[in-house]
Amino acid sequence: xxxxxxxxxxxxxxxxxxxxxxxxxxxxxxxxxxxxxxxxxxxxxxxxxxxxxxxxxxxxxxxxxxxxxxxxxxxxxxxxxxxxxxxxxxxxxxxxxxxxxxxxxxxxxxxxxxx
Amino acid sequence: xxxxxxxxxxxxxxxxxxxxxxxxxxxxxxxxxxxxxxxxxxxxxxxxxxxxxxxxxxxxxxxxxxxxxxxxxxxxxxxxxxxxxxxxxxxxxxxxxxxxxxxxxxxxxxxxxxxxxx
Numbered sequence: 001x002x003x004x005x006x007x008x009x010x011x012x013x014x015x016x017x018x019x020x021x022x023x024x025x026x027x028x029x030x031x032x033x034x035x036x037x038x039x040x041x042x043x044x045x046x047x048x049x050x051x052x053x054x055x056x057x058x059x060x061x062x063x064x065x066x067x068x069x070x071x072x073x074x075x076x077x078x079x080x081x082x083x084x085x086x087x088x089x090x091x092x093x094x095x096x097x098x099x100x101x102x103x104x105x106x107x108x109x110x111x112x113x114x115x
Numbered sequence: 116x117x118x119x120x121x122x123x124x125x126x127x128x129x130x131x132x133x134x135x136x137x138x139x140x141x142x143x144x145x146x147x148x149x150x151x152x153x154x155x156x157x158x159x160x161x162x163x164x165x166x167x168x169x170x171x172x173x174x175x176x177x178x179x180x181x182x183x184x185x186x187x188x189x190x191x192x193x194x195x196x197x198x199x200x201x202x203x204x205x206x207x208x209x210x211x212x213x214x215x216x217x218x219x220x221x222x223x224x225x226x227x228x229x230x231x232x233x
Contacts, residue, residue, distance in 0.1 A: 034221060034222070036224075042226060042227075043119075043206055043208075043224035043225055043226050043227050044158075044206070044224045045224070046221050046222075046223065049221060089158065091222070096170075096171075100146070100163065100165050100170050100171070100212060101146060101163070101210060101212055101220070101222075102160075102163075102171070103148075103160070103222055104160075105150075105157060105158040106157075107157050108157065
């Protein structure tokens with residue numbers, strides 16, 4: 001039979017425009033969130049992180065916003081460049097009983113930058 | 116730092132053969148994770164070690180999969196016998212896990228091992 005894979009949402013933006021990638025998380029106890037970028041044939045690379053006691057954090061050309069009320073995370077990329085084309089994953093850390101880490105990854109969003 | 120180092124980068128094997136994937140975490144990191152990535156299921160946690168001790172292996176698919184961490188600088192993921200449905204990219208990641216008051220820390224991923232089982 002036909003296999004069904006994950007349907008990766010795709011965001012297409014013009015070079016130079018701003019990109020906003022969204023992520024919904026499920027666990028209200030999650031205390032730490034990370035955005036990763038994965039290029040073809042490579043492992044996920046850290047972009048930016050945010051702890052649950054913050055609602056906004058800025059890096060170079062990137063901003064992460066956290067809305068704990070609706071359990072929503074977003075990644076904003078300013079002046080999107082061709083090199084930004086990749087799959088972007090959000091990861092939430094769900095605390096364990098001990099001090100271990102428990103990162104759960106979203107399905108990812110494919111960002112395509114148009115010339 | 117050379118980052119998380121995985122080997123082999125690519126492995127093609129036949130069904131029934133044993134496969135061993137290797138990982139060297141970042142020096143000083145005390146937590147190590149094995150993930151599997153497929154189109155069907157995305158990134159899934161297989162097993163998590165803290166200070167070389169397996170903490171959570173609930174993601175290990177079945178008895179054919181086993182993982183070890185004999186010391187702080189080396190881990191293996193073994194599949195025996197391998198099956199075509201094991202074909203995937205396997206990632207190792209490491210982090211420095213601190214007490215709860217300090218919060219969780221970034222996972223750093225290796226480049227992955229792409230496994231194809233024929």
